[in-house]
Amino acid sequence: MPECTNPLWPCAMTGAAACLAGFEGMSVVIHGSSGCYYYPATLLHAPLHGTFILEHEVIFGSEERLLEVVSGLSGKGKKIAVITTCVPALLGEDIRSMLENYDVILVDSPGFAGDVETGYRKALAALPVQVNPDTPGVNIDGVSLFDPYSSGNVQEVRRLLTAASIPVATVFCQDRFSRISASAACTVGTNRDFASGVGECCGETLGLAAVRATFCRLGNLFPGADISPVLAEADLQEERIIRVCDKYLQRYDPPSVVIAAGFSYARFAAETLEQYLDADIRGICSRNPPEETRYPAEHVTGMGQVRELIASRDPDLVIGSSFERSVSPGRVFTGMTPPLRGEVRIAPRPLAGINGTLSFVEQVLNALLDTRPD
Amino acid sequence: MTTHVRDTVSVIHGPKGCSHHNISLLHATGLENDRISIPELVSTGLAETDIIFGGEESLRRTLESAACRNVRAIYVLSTCIIDTIGDDVGGICAGDFRVPVIPIPTAGFLGGTFQDGVNNALIAIAATAPESGKTYGVNIIGERNLEYEVEENYREIHRILTLLGLEINTRFVHTTSVDQISLLGAGRLNILREPGLAPVGEYLRQRFGTPYIASFPLGLSGTLSFIDSVARACGVDGRRVAEEERSLQDEILDGFSDLRDAPVVFDQTPTDPESVRAAEEAAGMLRLKIGNFQDSTPLPAAPSVGTYGVKRMLHRWRRAIHA
Numbered sequence: 002m003p004e005c006t007n008p009l010w011p012c013a014m015t016g017a018a019a020c021l022a023g024f025e026g027m028s029v030v031i032h033g034s035s036g037c038y039y040y041p042a043t044l045l046h047a048p049l050h051g052t053f054i055l056e057h058e059v060i061f062g063s064e065e066r067l068l069e070v071v072s073g074l075s076g077k078g079k080k081i082a083v084i085t086t087c088v089p090a091l092l093g094e095d096i097r098s099m100l101e102n103y104d105v106i107l108v109d110s111p112g113f114a115g116d117v118e119t120g121y122r123k124a125l126a127a128l129p130v131q132v133n134p135d136t137p138g139v140n141i142d143g144v145s146l147f148d149p150y151s152s153g154n155v156q157e158v159r160r161l162l163t164a165a166s167i168p169v170a171t172v173f174c175q176d177r178f179s180r181i182s183a184s185a186a187c188t189v190g191t192n193r194d195f196a197s198g199v200g201e202c203c204g205e206t207l208g209l210a211a212v213r214a215t216f217c218r219l220g221n222l223f224p225g226a227d228i229s230p231v232l233a234e235a236d237l238q239e240e241r242i243i244r245v246c247d248k249y250l251q252r253y254d255p256p257s258v259v260i261a262a263g264f265s266y267a268r269f270a271a272e273t274l275e276q277y278l279d280a281d282i283r284g285i286c287s288r289n290p291p292e293e294t295r296y297p298a299e300h301v302t303g304m305g306q307v308r309e310l311i312a313s314r315d316p317d318l319v320i321g322s323s324f325e326r327s328v329s330p331g332r333v334f335t336g337m338t339p340p341l342r343g344e345v346r347i348a349p350r351p352l353a354g355i356n357g358t359l360s361f362v363e364q365v366l367n368a369l370l371d372t373r374p375d
Numbered sequence: 376m377t378t379h380v381r382d383t384v385s386v387i388h389g390p391k392g393c394s395h396h397n398i399s400l401l402h403a404t405g406l407e408n409d410r411i412s413i414p415e416l417v418s419t420g421l422a423e424t425d426i427i428f429g430g431e432e433s434l435r436r437t438l439e440s441a442a443c444r445n446v447r448a449i450y451v452l453s454t455c456i457i458d459t460i461g462d463d464v465g466g467i468c469a470g471d472f473r474v475p476v477i478p479i480p481t482a483g484f485l486g487g488t489f490q491d492g493v494n495n496a497l498i499a500i501a502a503t504a505p506e507s508g509k510t511y512g513v514n515i516i517g518e519r520n521l522e523y524e525v526e527e528n529y530r531e532i533h534r535i536l537t538l539l540g541l542e543i544n545t546r547f548v549h550t551t552s553v554d555q556i557s558l559l560g561a562g563r564l565n566i567l568r569e570p571g572l573a574p575v576g577e578y579l580r581q582r583f584g585t586p587y588i589a590s591f592p593l594g595l596s597g598t599l600s601f602i603d604s605v606a607r608a609c610g611v612d613g614r615r616v617a618e619e620e621r622s623l624q625d626e627i628l629d630g631f632s633d634l635r636d637a638p639v640v641f642d643q644t645p646t647d648p649e650s651v652r653a654a655e656e657a658a659g660m661l662r663l664k665i666g667n668f669q670d671s672t673p674l675p676a677a678p679s680v681g682t683y684g685v686k687r688m689l690h691r692w693r694r695a696i697h698a
Binding site: 004005006007008009010011012013014015033034036037039040043044059087088091092111112113114116302303304323324327328330340342343 | 386389390391392393394395396398399400402403406407411412413415416417418419420421422423425426433436437440441454455456459460
């Protein structure tokens, strides 16, 4: 892998922590240095434990230290998960054997194994997930503590499912740990970048078209469901979106846009802005490898690439993280991607569901209007 | 530290994630201090194969690429995994890259604590400064660049030095240029941000013969002692300045007399003993009732640099007591 100026995306270890720390009833241990512990602890705002290994453990082995931490956590009614970081992974110790006397989930997800999505998937694969066909309702997935929209997404998709009289089963990954052993057979997604692969995927919830398609499918699968309130609300809210976007276009040209985000969110943003604002999507700087798309999309890993791409595509509007904001002086900016530093965000805001699209369009229009000349 | 030296680039030799951790943190703290621009941190981007076969070639390639930028120096910071696999970082950095390449022994947790990393970086950067004659200026050493109130603390030291008729020679290092670093040896006194920087103070004393004061002042009496120490070290008469400062402190305390007799207890979790001492001193002067009473208000014993640092802390106390 070539060198990279100011890498934009966290490592696999952080991704594993973002998955596991979303479960109540789980104690997550970062087996590594204080530095490896500190970053996910501050980013995810979740309780994590660390082994804080030092040179001594590298030379003489980390077993004693790891067992000290794990034994201190065991017997407290919580499932323990251990995530290995780069150095323990490299030392080649048999960590599974070390922990054989404890009921521990071991996730080998060192930072050099890849990016945040890789770690998230590795952690999910290590979980004892069981699908129970008798569990009513659907699972929600794509939820990660790393994602600033995850809480809002869960609230919104729960709201829609409740409106359609469909129970919510397990939320991957923001639920009680015990619920993963009785997951439902169907799952709806909020962010494909963090898809769980649990059960049958019944569709996505990013964008109104996806919401309609998914709820139509659920309506067929669940005889007791009544999806009409959801479809009616989608129609009503779409009219409102069309009205405000049309009003904008009465006065202004469609914006040209560069979007920097995980591919799933970036595609949602591109489709939404193209559909309602006739926006010119000049580029997607995808944080992860992009799927096939009609938009010009590249896997962008460092700030240098982002800076060059924004300069060369010369968009009116940049959507991304505060990294992108820092290299977009004089352009309209709105945030969608972590990190979103320098602004206060405490309310759970969705991107998924009907309210997610409303919120996104509102955010973009306000950003565009705020910076237009009087 | 190294990202605060302008016109240079810092290379982190390790996986991308380690650099992302750092840049994300620097970005966050920079924005909180109204710095919009993001420093350049270049990762050698080691992946699994580099870990297996060694990362020296990746480092060499990254240094060649970094040297093509218009920079005055390249700092190379190693990560945990690099010391574990045994890359010869010093050997690679000794190559000819047309700009100075300065390896800094960090190596993540193998390099010691956070403070060790700060000290190692400052000493490595200081080693690039030439010897020079003394000026009337004072150096500020090792400001906590990640600290939310780093600028306010600097301004407080600047205020006190100005009252004493002294100037700042260089901030080592806080948004400092390579040219300003070359002035490091000209300072007549070094004021360290905190006692943990003593190895840096000692290094500079031996290298340039510059005496040092071990810490920014904490608390009210600490500020008066600081004025006395700086005045003595620089050979100026600080008595009038100390008297004026004492009057200022009395005036500030009068402004918080409404807090008198309030039952309070200090939240001592994240603070150091000196901060707690400074907080207790201020509480005593305000005649607060300190103790675990039923109605005690928990107060932050935040590190309060100088007289105005204490004043800001008292405003936070008032907010907590009146909440």
